[in-house]
């Protein structure tokens with residue numbers, strides 16, 4: 392049986408969504424975040440990094456969302472329903488987003504979260520100085536980078552409303568996590584295609600089924 396090692400309120404939600412779209416049977420082993428939001432130590436018994444998602448099937452263990460999605464497509468999507476036609480422009484756009492979502496889109500969003508947390512965790516006398524310093528770094532370095540990425544996303548969503556081609560593909564599933572994260576931390580006032588994208592993915596029955604099985608999710 393295909394098993395997803397699922398951390399509550401996490402990126403792992405994307406994997407459940409893909410499995411629901413493809414109607415592949417799977418089981419979930421749940422892990423709850425600790426008080427400091429880390430994964431619990433049991434997850435290190437499944438994979439040495441101890442991060443979620445992890446997929447196990449037939450004695451094989453795969454970590455890293457992009458690799459997991461590729462594995463699912465290769466083993467469980469024989470008709471290629473979630474991938475644009477091989478070698479088409481849409482196919483290469485989908486591959487771009489499959490790598491880009493975690494490789495380039497998430498790091499500045501994560502940095503923004505860390506900068507936010509630093510003053511809160513500092514001794515009280517250092518808080519005002521750290522807050523001012525972090526705000527400066529955020530303004531000079533992080534926000535312009537995030538704006539650059541958000542512009543790329545808004546421009547990449549085609550007339551179809553999807554990231555790679557006329558229909559929902561693995562690119563949309565992979566991009567959903569950065570798009571959800573930026574919606575919370577930055578917002579899409581000036582970005583109607585991204586607002587619409589979020590609404591449409593939240594309305595999909597398979598997305599909702601994944602959410603029901605995965606448990607509460609801060610983003611939907």
Ligand SMILES: N[C@@H](CCC(=O)N[C@@H](CS)C(=O)NCC(=O)O)C(=O)O
Pocket residue numbers: 398400401402403428429430431441442443444454455456457493
């Ligand atoms: N790039 C990895 C990131 C994995 C990752 O950091 N997962 C988070 C969940 S959103 C996690 O396990 N955090 C808990 C921890 O780092 O202890 C992927 O996409 O699988």
